[in-house]
Amino acid sequence: MRSREHSRRAGGAPGEDPEPPPAPAPGRPWSTMRWLRVGVASALVVLAxxxxxxxxxxxxxxxxxxxxxxxxxxxxxxxxxxxxxxxxxxxxxxxxxxxxxxxxxxxxxxxxxxxxxxxxxxxxxxxxxxxxxxxxxxxxxxxxxxxxxxxxxxxxxxxxxxxxxxxxxxxxxxxxxxxxxxxxxxxxxxxxxxxxxxxxxxxxxxLLRTWVFAGIAAVIVLLALLVFEGLRRGVTRPVAGLVHDAERVAHGDFAHPITELGPADIRALAHAMEAMRRRLADELAFADRARRRLDEQALDLRRSNAELEQFAYVASHDLQEPLRKVASFCGLLQKRYSGQLDERADQYIHFAVDGATRMQTLISDLLKFSRVGRVDTKVVDVDLESVFTTVVDDIAVAIQESDARIEHDPLPRVQGDPTQLALLLQNLLVNAIKFRDLEHAPLLRMSVERDGRMWRFALTDNGIGIAPEYADRIFVVFQRLHTREAYPGNGIGLAMCKKIVEFHGGRIHLDPDHTEGTRIVFTLPADA
Missing domain, CATH: 1.20.120.1730 (Four Helix Bundle (Hemerythrin (Met), subunit A))
Structure with a gap:
């Protein structure tokens, strides 16, 4: 209904161009070309x-x-x-x-x-x-x-x-x-x-020659004055008025009408500009109403998102305590009554402990994901070389257990949140070590190069790789390509990486041309 109303206001059906303004009646008044032809012909006759x-x-x-x-x-x-x-x-x-x-x-x-x-x-x-x-x-x-x-x-x-x-x-x-x-x-x-x-x-x-040539000079001067005045009245003044009206409209006075003056073609131009002004005024009025509605909807959406975020935070935070109790008591049951009950009871207790533990991990990851770009965000000058070294130290156990080798180019300094950038590097490295090829020791290499106003980073590994058809799916939250038994995790790591990179103004994607293992490419701004 709004589209039909907008189309009627715009002057035509949706998808159709507006009808051109009607041309002035022929012969009334003369066009600029006709005035010029008559004026030039008269001037030539007089000069002849x-x-x-x-x-x-x-x-x-x-x-x-x-x-x-x-x-x-x-x-x-x-x-x-x-x-x-x-x-x-x-x-x-x-x-x-x-x-x-x-x-x-x-x-x-x-x-x-x-x-x-x-x-x-x-x-x-x-x-x-x-x-x-x-x-x-x-x-x-x-x-x-x-x-x-x-x-x-x-x-x-x-x-x-x-x-x-x-x-x-x-x-x-x-x-x-x-x-x-x-x-x-x-x-x-x-x-x-x-x-x-x-x-x-x-x-x-x-004496006759003097008077005749003086008269010729006077007639030429008079003719020049007539031409100047004719151009001023017929062209310059209407065009100046048209420019004045157009400037007022251009400066925001969309209600100011375009006055039609001068010869027929200039009047036709003014008529077309007036039709365009009315069309633009209608479009702007419609756009203003739509923008107000969008602003209201955006305000409602922001309020709803804030409430949802608050709800997610409170729910996640409040769920920690009962889950902690469930896990704790299940652990006590498992420790105290293990071997005293039948085998099926021991299996049920194990399932309960494992489910409570995974639920705690999932809620913790969700809290981290919801806080990206929203809580405790500070943009400072970050030395990625130092951050990378700290992250490698933090995951030293996983590196040692997998016998992984990590290489990297000298990393630059960027503007960003150091905590989130550390979380980005940690998720990428842990993900590359997790999905390794069991027949080979993991080999990870972080390369970097300048690309205009961006730094382009690429983390390459020799793991099991990712098929190109899953290039977009891996960055969606809770999307997994393997069972939890084969590779543990909640499917949030790469989604969190995508959210962190985009928060910093960059882009992240899978390199589909790399076939031996996986290459994740992401960019970060080189300037503040």
Whole structure:
């Protein structure tokens, strides 16, 4: 009935696992994985949009900067250098016209070379600017006009003397070159305006880039804060609450409930832990009730055992006196009337004396057996070598009568009761001498070795031996393998040895692998 009640309280039939807690309804609320997927997808979309915006700003600023650096500024510089080349040409032509010396044509020639170089630059950097191309065409037209009107005729004149036509065309030459310089100035003004416009665009795009990247940084920081707060609210705080509740339960507050917070899977975990807490609480409550019942039964059992021990002691002690009287008077009968009665009467008196004597021995052995580990027990440092020597001296008569030889290894010191350990060694030695082979003198050897935290002892003899199937029976009280006529005794010796060894925290058994005689192995703790 208690098992059925316990099974119902535990949540299932005996031998069956409890049913798992029901899972939360799908979609309400979201699980941690779903929150993570949605959050990661949203973050990736935002980051992708920010990346596209940043890439566009970068490309746009690169284009504006390229227009300023690769087109407007080189075009303005090339136009200024082109004008300087025109001035060098005009200076060389004027010097040659006035002196007729060929060396004055050197600036003219160099100016033409620089003119061609700058024209190539201008054509390359203004290829996409129609107005710049028109301005360059106007400049080139004025250059050709000036060269046709002034430069070519002067260069064609023979060297060595001033060119007479130069003085006549001085006014026209000056007007043509002024028109060329005016066209060049117009070209440079347009190019300067383009450069200023490009510079303004560059400043605008730099400001735009600064704001865009600042906005991107702000969005990333905001996204990080949102992720942190989402994790804190959705994972960290529910898990921390779950850990707090679990710690309270672990510290003994089994009535504290597990709160369900957070996403669906964490709620499911909390639900399962709450079911486990309830199951454990029910199990502990049942165990407490069972333990209380066991404590009550143990108390009753200890009280009953104490009463039984007291009864056994009193009974054994009180039986000594009447048995002593019976044995004494039977002995007197045997001594006084031996031979005066018939043979049957003498036999009856002998049986009575023998029975009373054996009863006294049995009661004495029972008293010793009941006192093991209970009366006058003191645990001290015991020198087994000294105890063994004393025991051998005590049984010297039995050793001498059986012509026994006893050998032993140096025995260690152990913690225990010296009286009980002496009784242990005495019972083992006497038992080995008693069950000897009558054809051979008894040979007993006590060996010892360290086995971890235990001393392992083995007493080996060359006696009649014990069959392995009786290995457990020989340590049971009153169990005998031979008749009392063949080997005297009450069947308590080895049972007492077992009780003494186990009281000291060791184990004792028969070695079934030893066939020539008997080997009893027992252990005693090596440490206190």
């Amino acid at each position: 949009a920010l990346g596209v915006l940043g890439a566009w700003v970068f490309v746009h600023s690169t284009g504006v900067n390229g227009r300023l650096v690769d087109r407007s500024t080189p075009a303005l510089i090339a136009s200024a250098r082109l004008e300087a080349a025109f001035v060098d040409q005009e200076t060389g032509i004027r010097g040659y016209a006035l002196t007729g010396k060929p060396e004055y044509l050197l600036p003219y020639e160099q100016g033409r070379i620089r003119q061609e170089a700058q024209l190539r630059v201008l054509r390359r950097v203004t290829a996409a600017d129609s107005r710049a191309r028109e301005d360059l065409a106007v400049v080139l037209a004025h250059v050709e006009g000036w060269r046709t009107l002034v430069a070519d005729p002067i260069v064609a004149a023979p060297p060595g003397i001033p060119v007479p036509e130069a003085a006549d065309r001085q006014g026209a030459a000056k007007a043509a070159f002024d028109e060329l310089r005016a066209a060049t100035a117009t070209q440079q003004a347009h190019l300067q305006a383009d450069r200023d416009h490009a510079r303004g665009d560059l400043d605008d795009v730099r």
